Amino acid sequence: MIQIEGLRKAYHSRGRTVLAVDGVDLEVRQGEVYGVLGRSGAGKSTLLRCVNLLERPDAGSVTVDGVDLTALPERRLRRQRQRIGMIHQHFALLSSRTAAGNVAFPLEVMGVPRRERAQRVAELLDLVGLGDRAHAYPAQLSGGQKQRVGIARALAGRPTVLLSDEATSALDPETTTSILDLLRDLSQRLGLTILLITHEMEVVKRICDSAAVMREGRVIEAGRVRDLLARPGSALGQEIFRLGTPPDLPDTTIVDVTLTDDAVGQSFVADLVRRYDVDASILAGTIETLADGQVGRLRIALPGSAEANAAPLRHLRDAGLSVEVAR
Numbered sequence: 001m002i003q004i005e006g007l008r009k010a011y012h013s014r015g016r017t018v019l020a021v022d023g024v025d026l027e028v029r030q031g032e033v034y035g036v037l038g039r040s041g042a043g044k045s046t047l048l049r050c051v052n053l054l055e056r057p058d059a060g061s062v063t064v065d066g067v068d069l070t071a072l073p074e075r076r077l078r079r080q081r082q083r084i085g086m087i088h089q090h091f092a093l094l095s096s097r098t099a100a101g102n103v104a105f106p107l108e109v110m111g112v113p114r115r116e117r118a119q120r121v122a123e124l125l126d127l128v129g130l131g132d133r134a135h136a137y138p139a140q141l142s143g144g145q146k147q148r149v150g151i152a153r154a155l156a157g158r159p160t161v162l163l164s165d166e167a168t169s170a171l172d173p174e175t176t177t178s179i180l181d182l183l184r185d186l187s188q189r190l191g192l193t194i195l196l197i198t199h200e201m202e203v204v205k206r207i208c209d210s211a212a213v214m215r216e217g218r219v220i221e222a223g224r225v226r227d228l229l230a231r232p233g234s235a236l237g238q239e240i241f242r243l244g245t246p247p248d249l250p251d252t253t254i255v256d257v258t259l260t261d262d263a264v265g266q267s268f269v270a271d272l273v274r275r276y277d278v279d280a281s282i283l284a285g286t287i288e289t290l291a292d293g294q295v296g297r298l299r300i301a302l303p304g305s306a307e308a309n310a311a312p313l314r315h316l317r318d319a320g321l322s323v324e325v326a327r
């Protein structure tokens with residue numbers, strides 16, 4: 001649905017050049033929620049602005065719905081952009097217009113006739129659960145309600161893609177959850193593809209099917225969230241599971257075992273103890289709930305060297321678990 005290839009964007013200011021996006025490739029599938037995660041300055045906003053070409057990349061291509069946007073002349077690009085909605089961290093609503101007026105705005109720009117417009121605005125406000133606040137001004141709405149208006153406005157042109165620029169980072173945790181659930185629900189109900197940028201792990205855990213981690217303008221890992229988490233050494237895994245540095249225990253092998261899908265709830269530690277008579281002990285662990293199931297990581301200490309524990313380690317891997325010797 002969205003294909004980004006070899007994207008590069010540099011900024012030049014006061015004799016300095018900052019390579020904000022440095023050769024990024026990404027593939028977002030139709031209907032999925034895709035999160036780009038990274039610290040401040042990693043290049044996330046620049047990447048997102050390049051997807052609808054609010055920012056012209058220096059090199060590379062962006063293909064949305066089979067159309068290479070980078071190859072389009074300005075007029076066709078403007079039309080194509082209507083198929084891409086965008087929501088913002090600080091909502092970007094017009095304070096002089098009501099909720100309904102804000103949602104109507106893009107429809108006016110598109111030249112939708114008044115009657116049809118009114119009907120569509122009512123539908124959109126209902127869709128985001130704000131049917132009863134149509135006549136309220138932004139100043140009379142809570143942060144969460146303002147973001148709902150922002151979402152309704154972004155959906156006005158019946159986009160196939162929604163871009164989200166830190167849409168929940170100005171909201172409290174409870175409101176964040178309700179907005180994330182709304183986005184997930186819209187993605188499923190409308191078949192909407194959502195590409196979002198965030199620095200919050202909660203966003204990735206709660207709604208993302210896939211994710212990319214950006215650092216200094218580059219993507220350091222990308223893929224389905226549960227696949228990344230099972231991958232040894234994954235930066236996303238380290239952020240989500242947060243087991244810390246493994247302790248330095250004499251003559252002990254410390255392994256991090258990642259469990260996905262069916263493995264959560266399996267008695268594999270007891271099984272190991274019974275089969276190999278090893279004195280396995282659990283040092284740390286966490287189980288997280290993702291958009292599509294549970295994943296967990298357990299840190300286990302096994303007496304003896306990694307060589308001496310070759311058979312139990314093989315047994316764990318054969319059971320379909322992802323096993324990484326942490327020390």
Ligand SMILES: Nc1ncnc2c1ncn2[C@@H]1O[C@H](COP(=O)(O)OP(=O)(O)OP(=O)(O)O)[C@@H](O)[C@H]1O
Nearest residue numbers: 011013018020038039040041042043044045046047
């Ligand atoms: N218009 C601009 N002019 C000059 N430099 C810019 C401009 N926009 C971004 N940058 C620089 O490009 C780099 C990437 O910025 P970008 O805003 O894309 O990162 P980010 O990951 O979205 O960070 P944040 O979460 O803080 O917005 C940073 O070093 C930033 O200072």
